[in-house]
Amino acid sequence: MQGNLNEIDICSILQLIELGQRTGELFVEAYSSYNHSITGNADGKSFALRNSKSLKQSWFIFFLNGQIVYVIDSDSSLSRLRDYLCHYQLETSLDRIVISSLVADNAPEYGYLWALLEHHILTPAQGRSIIQGIVHETLFDLLSLHQGFFIFDRGPTLAPQLTTFEISSLVRKIMKQVQEWKQLHPHIQSPSQCLAIADFIQLRQALPEATANNLEHWADGKTSLRQLARYLNRDILTVAKAIYPFVKHGWIQLHYPAMSATTKPKGLQLAPEAKIPYIVCIDDGSVICKAVESTLKLHGYEAIGCNNPLEALSLVFQFKPDLILCDIVMPELDGYELCAMLRRSSIFRQTPIIMLTAKDLFIDRVKARMVGATDYLTKPFADSELLMLIEKHLHLDNNFSRQQCGVIAD
Template identity: 65%
Template structure:
């Protein structure tokens, strides 16, 4: 069994495996946005897709284990930190596990066999890893999959029924969507942005805990592992502080964005910072090639969900946003930005390939400032940008 997630979703695939009581492994591959620097010219920052993959192992229609494609073992080490397990395998012992089909799973069993952890801890870690992997998989809309029927992963510590997991995580994903635009990804890293306000509004113990975890180096997902909580619980706990702008959520790559800013400051302050949100990378590159020679700083973001977080850090003078995007429509992006006081007055220009009356009406209804039809000329783009940046 194999195919495309545009044709059949992960939930349906899991149901088929459960109903057929299949044994084997499911491999899923999908693209996610990844930051690369200085593409499309100096001062441009573009998010390009990288490939991610996951493996899910089954026995008679039940899940044995889930593993990320990279198999770095860091996930398990994060859980071991929660259980205060200090002893680890030697590099030589770890190297012997890597050629196996599931090195993470082999690593857990090696810890068990050496009495470094007990079966209860191992079972809890496995359940946590299955939960977080399914959370990622069930949120996918695009990608490819292959189910290979074969011998089960062995030995088995425990197995999990699919239906209860899917029902629970589906409900969590619905709640997770309510946290947009403030929280979008488990890979975001919390950072203290207003310590003074935190100290004046919260108990000292709470501030100390936030200061300990919000170090800009620990992702929400790592926090969930350290605390042995699911990602939604952690996200909801910090949501009020993010909403108040006392905490800021960043991506690991944002240090590169800071490098861009420094570069521009050395060269002389640009006329304005313009963010383009469009999942067509070529559009971002085109816009940069037009604006950068005119003295503007252009930053292209190809993932609308990540863009919703990054614009809070970038504080653009103007936003260009495509209407038709696969992950999130431009109308939704615009509406979410307008709900934040930070972007109530920021000019937002909608880009579309359709010159239709309905699109224009929708754009105005969600608070768009203006509208630009693709393909556009250099002059058309520059006139709009100059019109709204000079009027601020």
Template identity: 60%
Template sequence: MQGNLNEIDICSILQLISLGQRTGQLWVEAHNTYQSYKLSSEDTAKHRFATESKPLSWFVFFLNGQIVYCQAGESSLSRINDYLRHYRVEQRLNKMQLATLESTNSPEYAYIWALLEQNIITPKVARNIIHGLVHETLFDLLSLHQGSFIFDLGAALVPQLTSLDITTLVTKITKQVQEWKQLYPHIQSPEQLPVLADIARLTDSLPVSIVNKLQHWADGKTSLRQLARYLNRDILTVAKAIYPYVQQGWLQLVYSATPSSSNQIPSWEFPDHNKGRIVCIEDAISICETVESILKPQGYEAISITKPLEALSLVFQLKPNLILCDIAMPELDGYEICAMLRHSTAFRLVPIIMLTGKEGFIDRVRARMVGATDYLTKPFTDTELLMLVEKYINLDSSVGI
């Protein structure tokens, strides 16, 4: 069984495997996030590190229709080490022992068993780590909308330490994914790093014990996902706990600027010769290319984002002076994106121009209701686009996050 996720979703795939009581492994690959938007060469280099930290492929191992284990990407064993930190396990395997794991179907799974066999961890701790890794992997998979998959019948991972019911897991995690979406745009990705933004207000408003905890964890080096592992909590619980502080602006969530998760916040600066940065959120590549061809010769920096689900995260990093946003897009339409952005104080004054192929009165009214500044009907001329941009763009309205 194989195909694309735009033909069948992850939830349905898992249900088929469960109903058929299949044994084997499912491989899922996400479409490369680098191709979903166009950045300048300088910004591409900076943003690449933020997306590389998230695995682009996953393996799910099954036994008789139940999940035995999940592995994310080409594992570096760092996920397991994060859980070992929670259990205060300091002993690790030596280099020679680690080398023997590379030839196995799942180095992560083999690593857990090696730790277990050498009495470095107990069976209970091993099961808890497996449950945590399965949960976080399925959270990513059930949030995925574009990609491809292959399911191969075959022998199960051996030996088995535990197995998990698919229906129960999918029901629980699907609900969490839905709740996670309600945290947009303040929290967008488990890979974001909390950083203290206003220590004075934190100190004035919160008990000393909470401030101390936030100072300890919000170091700009620890992602939300790592924090969830350290605390042995699911990612939604962690996100909800910090959400009020992010919403108030006391905590800031950023992406790592280096592969080693440094505490430097990526800076998206304007080149001196540019009049301003304009982001175009549009799933039609031809429209994106048209916008770029019109704006760039006039001295504007034009950046295209063709996947609406990734738009919110990128817009917060790019800090545009003006946003062009298509209305009719799959998965997340322009009205929803505009409404989410307007809920953030950082985007309350940034002009948002809706791109639409319709001239209906209702569309214009709805655009205004969600906070759109203006609209532009497709197809549009060079003059029409430039007049609107020059009417609203203002360097003083750049996002200050």
């Protein structure tokens, strides 16, 4: 089962999976865009810039006999799980945990959650609460989609299972919340918006002192509504409704994560003690290997290219790179096989792996996700596309200048 979301909606897809009592994985990919403003001062004059940003998002939903087991999104980091652990003051516990070997390669977040349970850091009740929150917030996003692609693949689901969720009752509840969310527009538009206090005096007068202090702590201009909901262990609609009156009065402002309006220095800028990211590019085409290596070195990265996939496997274990670029179609060992092999090693479970492909078929992207790939890049691609994707997955905050004119092709 596969198709476009403008032909069948997520709600109907979930109902079909429930009615058929199917076990397997649903992959969904969509693009979302938003406008955000940048304000500042230059030469004594204030300015405001508006910029439109497009985000590619993807999700995996795991089913067992027509019920939801777990969901993962395109963010390969553990930031979401860490946010939920913050509610129990356990966010630092992830730093000393080894991922469970029982969990599928393409769901490391679930593996870490199970490791916390196995080490008795989390109780089963806390684990179920976190999974419920993750499933709830993901379905809220998915049921708000109108465009995108999906594919359902039958097969084994994640194991073991701590809990499962009946689709019908959950979807009914969340669909109602999606409709209520729309009533908060235009004052509140997205769970990704960050909070900032515009008039603390008015808030102090309207709120109890403890509540005002807590709000001052979280409304730092960097914490999003979604993060706040995770910290408080509340659904996004409850949090949004609570702050809505203050947003409407202008006492709290909401904005999308800010982009810096300052000019960035050429090259990757890191603190003197910071480790320079090391990247390995694996592609049987020597031209693209050299081109990628040259581009990355020009922008301050440590990089090496290898056009033999078998030699590359040894190279990767030797250097333990921070990010891996891997072609899909290669002799002896293709990119899917190589990616799956790396994901089976605990060393590379969290390493971003970006697949390079000359194909742009949805099924190829799904297959890449299913073997544990973090993202993909279609050839030919511009230097700026490559650098932007690397920056995204290494969380480097745009600290390099992008060369806009170069194009890398097979």
